[in-house]
Amino acid sequence: MAVIAYREAIAQALREEMERDDRVFLMGEEVALYQGAFKCSQGLYERFGEKRVIDAPISEAGFAGLGVGAAMAGLRPVIEFMTMNFAVLALDQVINNAAKIYSMSAGQFRCPAVFRGPGGAAHQLGAQHSQCLEAQYAHIPGLKVVMPATPRDVKGLLKSAIRDESPVICIEGETLYGLKGDVPDNEYIIPIGEAEVKREGKDVTLVTWSKMVYATLDAAELLAKEGIDAEVIDLRTVRPVDKAAILTSVAKTNRCVVIEEGWPWAGVGASVAALVSTTGFDDLDAPVERVHGIDGPMPYAKSLEHLALPTAETIAAAAKRACYRE
Amino acid sequence: MALSRETQIGLLSRMLLVRRFEERAGQQYGLGKINGFCHLYIGQEAVAVGCLTALDKDDYAISGYREHGHALVRGVPPGAVMAELFGKATGTSRGKGGSMHIMSAEHRFLGGYGIVGGQVPLGLGYAFASKYRGDSTVVQAFLGDAAVNQGVYYESLNMAALWNLPLICIIENNGYGMGTAVARASAVTELYKKSEGLGVHSEWVDGMDVIKVREAAERLVERAREESKPAVLECRTYRFRGHSMADPATYRTKEELEAYRKQDPVLSLRDRLKITEDKWKAMEAEVKAVVDASVKFADESPEPDASELMQYIHPTNDNNAPERA
The missing domain is CATH 3.40.50.920 (Rossmann fold)
Incomplete structure (x- = not known):
C-alpha cells in the first residue's frame, strides 16, 4: 500500500489507462501545460504529448460535444471540466447526446466517454462555485454517475469509468484533492454501482x-x-x-x-x-x-x-x- | 472538372428519390401512419445530393432534424427510413428514433439530431478522431440557418480551425428558422461571413443548383482531406413546405414561394439536361416503385416488441464493442 493524495490517484488512473489503451485521451481546460487546475494531470502532458493531453479553449459545450463524437467514433475521451459548475454549459451535449445516442440509434452508436470534475462547496467560493449537481446527472437514464470519497476509490472508479461502454460522470470532491489515503500497489478497479x-x-x-x-x-x-x-x-x-x-x-x-x-x-x-x-x-x-x-x-x-x-x-x-x- | 452527363443524371435521380419519398412521407403523415414531428426536405434536395455525393464511403455525415434526405442520399435503404418514420421494428433505430433521429452506422450517417446546432460538435468529434487515427476521413456536418445563431457552432469551428480538423459545416440556408426569417434573427445575413473571423475558409453557393453545390463540396472535401482543414459552405436554398407538418407557412408570401418554385432544383436540372419525356417517365416510375416498396415494407413490418422498451439504455460491458462505429 502506498499513501497518496486523491489528486495523485486520479493522475495514476489516467496514466495507467492511457498506457493500457491508446484510444484514451484527456481534454479540458488547463489539463496539459498547466497540468490541471487542481493538478490532477500532473506529468501526463510530458508523458503522452499534445496529441493525447489537450488544452481546450473555454468552450464547455463544444469540447464536451467533441468528446461525445469522438467516443461514438471509437475513441475513449476523458473530458475534464474545471468544475462541475462550468459543466452546466455542456449539459445539452451530455443529456441530449451522450445519454441518448445508444437508445436513439438502437445500439448502433455508443458513447464510452468520461466527463469529470470537482463538485461541492470548497471554502467560501460563493454561490456559483459551491454546487452539488449530481442530481442533474443521476436523474438521466443512459448516464452513470460516480462520486468517490477516497484516493483508493477515485483511482479504481475512474479506471472503471474509462473502460465502461456508457457515458460516466465522475464528480470529485473539490476539497478532497489533497486528502491522502492508502492505494493498493497492484492494479485494481472498483466496479461502478457498488457501495x-x-x-x-x-x-x-x-x-x-x-x-x-x-x-x-x-x-x-x-x-x-x-x-x-x-x-x-x-x-x-x-x-x-x-x-x-x-x-x-x-x-x-x-x-x-x-x-x-x-x-x-x-x-x-x-x-x-x-x-x-x-x-x-x-x-x-x-x-x-x-x-x-x-x-x-x-x-x-x-x-x-x-x-x-x-x-x-x-x-x-x-x-x-x-x-x-x- | 465538369461532371459527366451520366453523373448529372445520377444526381437528378437521387434528388427525385428524395423529393418523392418526402412527398409520400407527408402523405403518410396525413393518413396518421407517421406521428410526432416530421420535417420535410422538399426544395432543398440539391444540398444533400450535391454535398454527400462528394464524400467517399468511409467519410462521415451528420445532420439536424430535417435529415431524411441525407440518410437516403448516404445510401440508407428507403424501406428502413420509412419504417422508422412509421415507428416499426424494422426501422433504422427499431422505432427508438423517429423522424428526427434517422441514423445508420453502416452508412456512416451519424444521424439526425433534434437540438438545433447540437450535432455540430459531434461532427467535430469525428473529425478529431479522424486526425487522431490519421485515417484521412472527412466529416460533413449539416445545419440550418438558425443553428448559426447557436454558440456551440462557433465553439466547434474555433476548435476545428485551432487544431486543423477535417470538418465541413454545411449551412442549409432556407431563409427561415422555423417561422423567423434570417434577417430577423441574424444581424449578418450572409451567413458564411460569420465564420470568417474564426479563421475558417467560408464560402456560399446557390443551393438550388446541384451541380454548383457538388463542385463546391468536392473542392472543400478534397481540401479537408489533403490539408486537414475545416470549411463552411453556405448553401442558399428554400423549403417548399412548412417547417414541420403543423406549419402552414403563413409568414411568407405566395410570390416568394412561386419565385423559388421556378428554381426547383429537381425540375431545373431535368430541363437543363433536356431529359426526354419518356426518359423522365421512366425515372419517375423507377423512383415510384422504390417509394411504394418502402411504404409497403413499413406497413407490413411489425411494431417493436414490448420487450424492447428497456433495451438500448446501456451497452453491456462485454469488451466486444466495435472498434469504431
Whole structure:
C-alpha cells in the first residue's frame, strides 16, 4: 500500500489507462501545460504529448460535444471540466447526446466517454462555485454517475469509468484533492454501482457519498459515545445506486439517515429516502431522517457557509431522532 | 472538372428519390401512419445530393432534424427510413428514433439530431478522431440557418480551425428558422461571413443548383482531406413546405414561394439536361416503385416488441464493442 493524495490517484488512473489503451485521451481546460487546475494531470502532458493531453479553449459545450463524437467514433475521451459548475454549459451535449445516442440509434452508436470534475462547496467560493449537481446527472437514464470519497476509490472508479461502454460522470470532491489515503500497489478497479460499508454497526444506517462520508464517520464516533452503534454506507456511485447494500443494512438496523451535501428537493438523497421508505418499509422502526445542505444558494461568509452544510453534529442529531433518543 | 452527363443524371435521380419519398412521407403523415414531428426536405434536395455525393464511403455525415434526405442520399435503404418514420421494428433505430433521429452506422450517417446546432460538435468529434487515427476521413456536418445563431457552432469551428480538423459545416440556408426569417434573427445575413473571423475558409453557393453545390463540396472535401482543414459552405436554398407538418407557412408570401418554385432544383436540372419525356417517365416510375416498396415494407413490418422498451439504455460491458462505429 502506498499513501497518496486523491489528486495523485486520479493522475495514476489516467496514466495507467492511457498506457493500457491508446484510444484514451484527456481534454479540458488547463489539463496539459498547466497540468490541471487542481493538478490532477500532473506529468501526463510530458508523458503522452499534445496529441493525447489537450488544452481546450473555454468552450464547455463544444469540447464536451467533441468528446461525445469522438467516443461514438471509437475513441475513449476523458473530458475534464474545471468544475462541475462550468459543466452546466455542456449539459445539452451530455443529456441530449451522450445519454441518448445508444437508445436513439438502437445500439448502433455508443458513447464510452468520461466527463469529470470537482463538485461541492470548497471554502467560501460563493454561490456559483459551491454546487452539488449530481442530481442533474443521476436523474438521466443512459448516464452513470460516480462520486468517490477516497484516493483508493477515485483511482479504481475512474479506471472503471474509462473502460465502461456508457457515458460516466465522475464528480470529485473539490476539497478532497489533497486528502491522502492508502492505494493498493497492484492494479485494481472498483466496479461502478457498488457501495461500501465504511463502518459496521447495528443500530442505525447512515447512507452518504463523496466528502460527506467524513462528516458522517465523525458523527458515528459521536454516536458511539452515546451508545449508538451506527453503520455508515458510502454509495460511491449515485447512478446506478447499490439498492441492495442500502436495503440489507436497513433490514439489520431498522433505522436510516440519508446525508448529502446538496439541496434537499428532487435530489439523490430524496430518491434514497424514497427507496428505503417504500421497498424497505417493513424493515423500518422509524421514519427515514434526512440531513442536507440548506435549500438556498450558498452564501460566501465563512460563518454562513458553515451553517449551510451538514456537520457531524447535525448528522448525529438526526441519527438520534431516528433512534428515538431525543 | 465538369461532371459527366451520366453523373448529372445520377444526381437528378437521387434528388427525385428524395423529393418523392418526402412527398409520400407527408402523405403518410396525413393518413396518421407517421406521428410526432416530421420535417420535410422538399426544395432543398440539391444540398444533400450535391454535398454527400462528394464524400467517399468511409467519410462521415451528420445532420439536424430535417435529415431524411441525407440518410437516403448516404445510401440508407428507403424501406428502413420509412419504417422508422412509421415507428416499426424494422426501422433504422427499431422505432427508438423517429423522424428526427434517422441514423445508420453502416452508412456512416451519424444521424439526425433534434437540438438545433447540437450535432455540430459531434461532427467535430469525428473529425478529431479522424486526425487522431490519421485515417484521412472527412466529416460533413449539416445545419440550418438558425443553428448559426447557436454558440456551440462557433465553439466547434474555433476548435476545428485551432487544431486543423477535417470538418465541413454545411449551412442549409432556407431563409427561415422555423417561422423567423434570417434577417430577423441574424444581424449578418450572409451567413458564411460569420465564420470568417474564426479563421475558417467560408464560402456560399446557390443551393438550388446541384451541380454548383457538388463542385463546391468536392473542392472543400478534397481540401479537408489533403490539408486537414475545416470549411463552411453556405448553401442558399428554400423549403417548399412548412417547417414541420403543423406549419402552414403563413409568414411568407405566395410570390416568394412561386419565385423559388421556378428554381426547383429537381425540375431545373431535368430541363437543363433536356431529359426526354419518356426518359423522365421512366425515372419517375423507377423512383415510384422504390417509394411504394418502402411504404409497403413499413406497413407490413411489425411494431417493436414490448420487450424492447428497456433495451438500448446501456451497452453491456462485454469488451466486444466495435472498434469504431
